[in-house]
Amino acid sequence: MGKTESYHHGNLRRAVLDAALAAIEESGPSGWSLRELARRAGVSHAAPAHHFGDKAGVLTAVAAEGFELFAGALERAAGDPYGAGVAYVRFAVDHRAYFEVMFRPELYRADDPELAAARDRAGAVLAASGRKLSRGEGADRATTLAAWSVAHGFASLWLNGALPESRGEADVEELAREVLRVVFGGGAE
Amino acid sequence: MGKTESYHHGNLRRAVLDAALAAIEESGPSGWSLRELARRAGVSHAAPAHHFGDKAGVLTAVAAEGFELFAGALERAAGDPYGAGVAYVRFAVDHRAYFEVMFRPELYRADDPELAAARDRAGAVLAASGRKLSRGEGADRATTLAAWSVAHGFASLWLNGALPESRGEADVEELAREVLRVVFGGGAE
DNA sequence: CTCCAATCTTGTCACTGACAAGATTTGCTC
């Protein structure tokens, strides 16, 4: 163990981020305080400010990291629009804390360059998937938006408990596949 | 004006609710304080507590009223699934403050009886619309969920500014109609 | 070894949500 009582934490930035993610999963993106994160990380109440500035800074870092993971997940499924849709829902369910912050831009600084870059990466995959879905039909934009909407909507409804299924022991991914298939037209059946 | 300086406000409950709706539209469901609402309504900082108990009480009242308006809007379009989808998006855009609270159950008391009743009313219309959409195909549940998801997803993406279109002067309803048509199969063309 | 910059602590201030106790008003009862 060794460095149990050193003045410097060593990796406070990561510790605060992890504490934030845990807290968000427990009680939402607004259900905790900066001081609580500091306590969880075992530092003084003002220590996190040095790394993040303020509360919005913490959420900006969470969103940025989230968009990077998200972009990676989508890129891994790129080429297969249906697979990208499944990856979209899967990310939301598996990384709930990230997802809940990412799509609530009033919580963070949306003009953060690192964040914007990752967000655009994800956007590019979505746009490409949309083009592939509606090949040669002309209704590109509407089809892309419909596909994006159904994935996003299903994920949101699931996360906020609006679907009766999310209370039982239903298999999210299987249900998501069935729903996505309605819009993505069969996909990888 | 007469009753300018009376001890009793007269209609504080409504005044606080209206102040809350205005504040939510300006800065989200968490970007204000109870004391600020009291100031806007011109009463002391503890006055709202008598009507709502605590902050969650205010949000519970907002959500309950929202679900009632929502159920009414959906019922008015009942019978025509495509029309219900349009009404869904229209409600979200026209009553942004309500919508943003309604689908964030961690903010309020979801077991409030009045609220639950209105929510179930809305749910019934959605279920009926779903059944009508997928007449005799067997894939009832998936079709219903897909339709609900696309309406909810489009509304959410629009509201949080994720769609490039929501920054310009695009016509939301027209865009929504095109998107919904992809899933609702033509509808009232 | 020295000194600087990064990191963390302690101290403080205005603001907040929640609660308690008291003041004022309304409306019901007789």
Place this chain on the structure above:
DNA sequence: GAGCAAATCTTGTCAGTGACAAGATTGGAG
């Protein structure tokens, strides 16, 4: 129309919070 109980609103208070300022500690560059 007088009295009284309940509803409504105010004032006062307390711990917790976010943000900032100033000081302590540490590691590392030279």
